[in-house]
Amino acid sequence: MLEIDVKKKLRDFDLELSIKISRGEILMLVGDNGCGKTTLLNMIAGLIEPDSGMIGLDGRPLFDSSIKIDIAPERRRIGYVFQSYALFPHMSVYENVAFGLRTRNLSNREIELLVRDHLADAGLWEIRNARAMKISGGQKQRVALARALIIEPDILLLDEPLSSLDIRKQAEMRRELREKLRSYAVPSIMVTHDLRDVASIGDRACLMERGKIALEGRVEDVMSWASVHSEIEGEDSGSLMR
Amino acid sequence: MREIALKAAIALVICLTMAFIALPIASLFLKNSPDAVLRSMNDPAVKDALRLSLTTSTLTTLIVILMGTPVAYVNARFSYFGKEMVDSLIDLPVIMPPAVAGIALLMAFGRMGIVGQHLNALGFSIAFTTLAVIFAQVFVSSPFYIRQARTSFEDVDLSFENAARTLGASRIYAFFHVTLPMAMNGLISGAIMAFARSLGEFGATIMFAGNFQGRTQTMPLAIYTTMQGDLDVALCLALILVAISFLIIALVKNLTRRMYKNVRN
Incomplete structure (x- = not known):
């Protein structure tokens, strides 16, 4: 169980929220740009320090201001797919996926076996030697996910992983992503603007507004709220939260 | 019309x-006739100046890289009290006339200088030695590297370092395996500029290190000295410096082009 109860003063508002996510559960985080979604992911990853509160996984604190614990990002075992994927452009697809294993001082043989497994599973083995910046958007997304999963993370964070793909690719990747996340029994949080992602990937959804949770519940509840909202606002029901 | x-x-x-x-x-x-240039190449003044210039400029560049890289990285990534002042101080030698740099170095490290007098008491002298040449070159050339290195580090999006951290890399591991390789073209370009500035340094060197053949007489100083006697030797040295300058411009242009290509990608 991932437990988050944090406060942080941001430039325009205070981020203040409390969430619990069970193992194997996929929480979809939706909300306007700048409402604090990515900040929350970065706090969980240890890249931004909350002002106060706690972040714990299965009773183990990752951050706790009351006892001054702040585990460094490299020791949190978090798989993070960044919005722009952040694939290292000077490395090949193989080296990108192997990066997290090299930091753990695994032998080359072990690294090769694991990387081969993950790349083959994602259909990327054929392009293992290609530079990360030379591959297509869909391939980048798969590499980023393989790179995050190969370290066997305890938590998965995905920041709009489908936003830079075209519509047709998005539909295909949604299915893939859902299956992948399902197969890893860890708490997952995915930030998205697209309610199609919420509907087809998530178990539960949270709507964030100015650093607070405005609505939390089953995917269907948030979807139904969003449909009403879209009718009132006259927006495209597919991507409401931009 | x-x-x-x-x-x-x-x-x-x-x-x-x-x-x-x-x-x-x-x-x-x-x-200049090719014969005269070739003849002058064997002149001891040319050989000494070329050897000294290349040695000191190379050492200077290494020192500037070692000292300047951490400064450039910290200034690119972190905010701290007094950062603006540190930035201005780094840039100061670019604007400062070389003669002022020379006298400033004398006041600091000369025999009667603030630091120099204590070193002198310990039997260690910097002014008018080869070390003084390197001091003068480091002083004037470091801004060229640090400014370029800072820009190169700033061009590396923080998300790459963050990704490395979440994958298990410490700050230092992330720096050496992600940030540094991604900024490398810019760093090399800055190092070449610093090398070029060291090679051409005249004013601060002549004031702080003097003009002794084989010890402190670098190529620009040798040109100044020999043109009062043998113009062929001065011209030969000048041609060597022009050739090096062309090479440096070609290298920097090539690296800059590759750097911007990487940034665009």
Whole structure:
């Protein structure tokens, strides 16, 4: 169980929220740009320090201001797919996926076996030697996910992983992503603007507004709220939260 | 008609500007015979100056890289009290006249200088030694590297370092395996500029290190000295420096092009 109860003063508002996510559960985080979604992911990853509160996984604190614990990002075992994927452009697809294993001082043989497994599973083995910046958007997304999963993370964070793909690719990747996340029994949080992602990937959804949770519940509840909202606002029901 | 006249005027200005820059450089070649250049290459003053210049400039560049890289990275990534002042101080030697830099170094590290007097008491002297040449070169050339390195580090999006951290890399591991390789073209370009500035350094060197053949007489100082006696030797040295300058410009242009290509990607 991932437990988050944090406060942080941001430039325009205070981020203040409390969430619990069970193992194997996929929480979809939706909300306007700048409402604090990515900040929350970065706090969980240890890249931004909350002002106060706690972040714990299965009773183990990752951050706790009351006892001054702040585990460094490299020791949190978090798989993070960044919005722009952040694939290292000077490395090949193989080296990108192997990066997290090299930091753990695994032998080359072990690294090769694991990387081969993950790349083959994602259909990327054929392009293992290609530079990360030379591959297509869909391939980048798969590499980023393989790179995050190969370290066997305890938590998965995905920041709009489908936003830079075209519509047709998005539909295909949604299915893939859902299956992948399902197969890893860890708490997952995915930030998205697209309610199609919420509907087809998530178990539960949270709507964030100015650093607070405005609505939390089953995917269907948030979807139904969003449909009403879209009718009132006259927006495209597919991507409401931009 | 007016458009043609305007184009002709612009072309004339470009030609005049190019001629103004190219003529003195071309004159170096035109006023010099290949035989005289080859003969002068064996002159001890040329050999000593070339050896000293290349040695000191290389050492200077290494020192600037070792000292400047952490400073550039910290200034690119972190905010701290006094950062603006540190930035201004780093840039100061670029604007400061070299003669002022020379006298400032003397006041600091000369025999009677603030630090120099204590070193002198310990039997260690910097001024008017080869070490003084390196001090002068580091002082004037470090901003060229640090400024370029800072820009190169800033161009590496923080998300790459963050990704490395979440994958298990410490700050240092992330720096050496992600940030540094991604900024490398810019760093090399900055190092080449610092090397070039060291090679051409004159004012601060002559004031702080003096002009002793084989010890402190670098190529620009040797040109100044030999042109009062043997112009062929001075011209030979000048040609060597021009050749190195062309090489440096070609290298920097190539690296800069590759750097911007990487940033765009």
